[in-house]
Amino acid sequence: MSIQKLFSAPLQVVNVGIEAFKETCEKFSPPSIQVDWRPPVDVSPESEAILARHATKIEKANQKAMEIILAGTPKLVGLDIARNVIPGMTENTILHAGPPITWDRMCGPMRGGILAGLVYEGRASTIEEAEKLASSGKIQYAPCHEHGTVGPMAGIVTPSMPVMVIRNEKFGNTAFCTLNEGLGKVLRYGAFGDEVTTRLKWMEKTLYPVLKAAIAHSGPIDLKNLIAQALHMGDEVHNRNRAGTSLLYRAIAPAILATCESKEDAVAVLNFINGNDHFFLNLSMPACKATLDAARGIKGSSIAVVMARNGTDFGIQLAGTGDLWFTAPAEVPDALYFAGFTKDDANPDIGDSAITETGGLGGFAIAAAPAIVQFVGGAASDALRYT
Amino acid sequence: MSIQKLFSAPLQVVNVGIEAFKETCEKFSPPSIQVDWRPPVDVSPESEAILARHATKIEKANQKAMEIILAGTPKLVGLDIARNVIPGMTENTILHAGPPITWDRMCGPMRGGILAGLVYEGRASTIEEAEKLASSGKIQYAPCHEHGTVGPMAGIVTPSMPVMVIRNEKFGNTAFCTLNEGLGKVLRYGAFGDEVTTRLKWMEKTLYPVLKAAIAHSGPIDLKNLIAQALHMGDEVHNRNRAGTSLLYRAIAPAILATCESKEDAVAVLNFINGNDHFFLNLSMPACKATLDAARGIKGSSIAVVMARNGTDFGIQLAGTGDLWFTAPAEVPDALYFAGFTKDDANPDIGDSAITETGGLGGFAIAAAPAIVQFVGGAASDALRYT
Incomplete structure (x- = not known):
């Protein structure tokens, strides 16, 4: 169907992704079809089976962790x-x-x-x-x-x-x-x-x-x-x-x-x-x-309470996995470099400051701070999209 | 043409109002027609004729006033x-x-x-x-x-x-x-x-x-x-x-x-x-x-350098009309009143603070301050529209 003809007949929508889009479509056209699909995660079938088996328990544990995080003072x-x-x-x-x-x-x-x-x-x-x-x-x-x-x-x-x-x-x-x-x-x-x-x-x-x-x-x-x-x-x-x-x-x-x-x-x-x-x-x-630490030790919760980099490795800790670290190599960020320097001169990412993102702030609230998007890499439109 | 058929044929646009809209339309369809029209101003034909006769001079004077206002420190x-x-x-x-x-x-x-x-x-x-x-x-x-x-x-x-x-x-x-x-x-x-x-x-x-x-x-x-x-x-x-x-x-x-x-x-x-x-x-x-006063005394300029209320009258002064005041009755604002009070209890508008709007700030920059739109009357969407 060409874009020119898009509105000349009733829309028949098959929606893959966020359900709110389907709901909006249905206000203006016949019932749409929602496909229950998420981007594939690269894990072994065994791990996936374990996660699926504990889905309800994890969901409940995460709910509890979120309540604690939101109630922090x-x-x-x-x-x-x-x-x-x-x-x-x-x-x-x-x-x-x-x-x-x-x-x-x-x-x-x-x-x-x-x-x-x-x-x-x-x-x-x-x-x-x-x-x-x-x-x-x-x-x-x-x-x-x-x-x-x-x-x-x-x-x-x-x-x-x-x-x-x-x-x-x-x-x-x-x-x-x-x-x-x-x-x-x-x-x-x-x-x-x-x-x-x-x-x-x-x-x-x-x-x-x-x-x-x-x-x-x-x-x-x-x-x-x-x-x-x-x-x-x-x-x-x-x-x-x-x-x-x-x-x-x-x-x-x-x-x-x-x-x-x-x-x-x-x-x-x-x-x-x-x-x-x-x-x-x-x-x-x-x-x-302080807000996130209160949510530690909730058995089964998959919510991250730490994201941190030491300049070599990037590590996370989860609410449900105690003091265990899950690590991977730290990446070199796309950022604003001093004149004459590029990503090739940069050290991989470093610092505990990603605790702000772990708490939902920082990069996840960057639409609030358009003035610094170039400094951290990107444009104001990216900032809106990230948030 | 029903909305359903809007995009099934090339658009033929007659635009009344801001020209930028026509320009955008022309990116996607054949040339549009721009109607040179503005909302009618309630003035006598004599006044209108005087304004029309001096349009170029006024435009030039206003340009000068704007340069002075923008350059203020x-x-x-x-x-x-x-x-x-x-x-x-x-x-x-x-x-x-x-x-x-x-x-x-x-x-x-x-x-x-x-x-x-x-x-x-x-x-x-x-x-x-x-x-x-x-x-x-x-x-x-x-x-x-x-x-x-x-x-x-x-x-x-x-x-x-x-x-x-x-x-x-x-x-x-x-x-x-x-x-x-x-x-x-x-x-x-x-x-x-x-x-x-x-x-x-x-x-x-x-x-x-x-x-x-x-x-x-x-x-x-x-x-x-x-x-x-x-x-x-x-x-x-x-x-x-x-x-x-x-x-x-x-x-x-x-x-x-x-x-x-x-x-x-x-x-x-x-x-x-x-x-x-x-x-x-x-x-x-x-x-x-201080910024606006520098633009006083520019002969022919119609730019307002004062908007102010004394609780009885609302008055303005223009860059081109010296110390002359143009006044009308002050209005009672739509605002957030203390519980139990309404517009009927209110005094007409008062204060020189509209100098901020005269300078392009305040109400004309209210999209910058969504937190106070209810206080001054309205909603965040109004704030965006006003700015």
Whole structure:
């Protein structure tokens, strides 16, 4: 039937795919036929049979997981030092992004971040010394996700680093995340050197105590509320966090003033946050982590509670499969590269920040943030389609 | 031709209205016919003939006005007291919103605001005294717009009130606006009494000097830049200003800290701004005023540089007609009323805030701010249609 004749006779529709399309057609023409078909999944017939046998149970478990995820109430309740609060954090522990990985398989940016961390901790005075220690077997590397923590990019957390404490009040579980360093030469991108160490020390000695006192003064900050607003203000809270950072800033600035004895420090802290629109990322991430962790341990649930990359592997964890990781090679993203660089120069994907997508935000809410689609790759029309 | 047969033969289109529709049709079918027709305007044949005779001149003048409006660069350059900076402001002057109006024709909210202003100025100690003075003929009432100023709602400006000074750097002209009082019982809604006076005094004695010092320290704030961002963050900068207020707050908080000697005052000022998402309205309005005023005095231009209401009359001024006002009765808006109230209880429209629409923002950019369409009347689909 040519398109010219499409409307000259009653439509007879066979619909393959989303049922809503068939329902709309039926409003205007005789009953249509719905074909029960989904894109084939590349699994063995045995696995498929197992899934089919447990379909009802899985569906029910997923329903329960979704209820828990939707009911989560993540709040920023305070700040502390990693060694004091992160479960299982020893003096020799270094946490990293993504699924488990050994030193020999780590990518450059992750190794760089670890070296920066060892120098920052005073465990090495030169990068050469740090490299020797890092590969000596004395350091225990573990995924942030296995310690209730998330970290953007390399995701390195060492014992002295300040972390924000996010509590899912509804379910009582807690998540942790370091403070965002800003852009440029920073540890999470794998940079090391004096500039990196100096900033990390300032964050520990000035930013941390000022924010800790302010949050103690202001009381818990409702992150679900801030995220909901930010999504209506051009953020998708992964790669764009300008609105979230602004709303957080408004909420805590009076508390910083009220509690900080040194005017110079208060100004420096406000300028630091004002100068870094990614500041809120390190809150949207643990907010999602705290929300999703509450849905762990639901037997039979196939809902992902972790998606994370370590620069070598991409790993997921499911609500129903405990601490098991399912991994595959990390891919190199289609993104906006600096002039003169292409995908060939890029490291495979890295960071725990995909926890925002796991929670339904970030890339899955990118229609809310048309301003950053080119940065993450694509066009505004793609953004609408993805969401 | 029935809709069923619409696509069974080549389309033959006669298009009345926007030409782009015809152009699209022609991509898919033979040339269409464009009818040169516009909705009839209710003017006398004489006026129409005059307009037709000057059409080319008007078009050229409007082009020039548009260039000036688009090139405007409004910046917040400082704060001062009305009597020091507003041209023609005497001790007996009271500015009001909208076109000129005498005391006897003023609506209740405008009269209430004037009484509040006289008590605030110490010109009367009771409302009865203020009423006597207000109607005595001693007070010179004048539109804000005739003094380079804009005021939301009643728009009352008395000599002691602090004003923000907005400079259109590109063209060198200046506009003024008072500081936003927040919601509730406030002068601009026509309220008077101790609560109103106390807040106005606090704004003069605390808010004003703190902000004045902060802006002197930070340097000019680029309002065009902030407005452009706010439009992408859910504001239309008339009835919603949450993003604009947030971005402004981020920009000035460090300067407030750096310059304010009293911690208590600094906290109070930050809390005041943080507690009032309309704070930025009193900047988006004079930003538009400063931008549009630069296009005054272009002979022959029919572009509106003012649309304003005084609660009785609606008035406009054009780029090409100097200080002349064209007025008509103000209408009662379709809006969201408090429970138990309807349009019958409402005062006709009031305020200079339509300067944002005159500048192409506010209602003409409301698709940017779906969250407030019910508040101003209508639905999200209307918002898209209006923009």
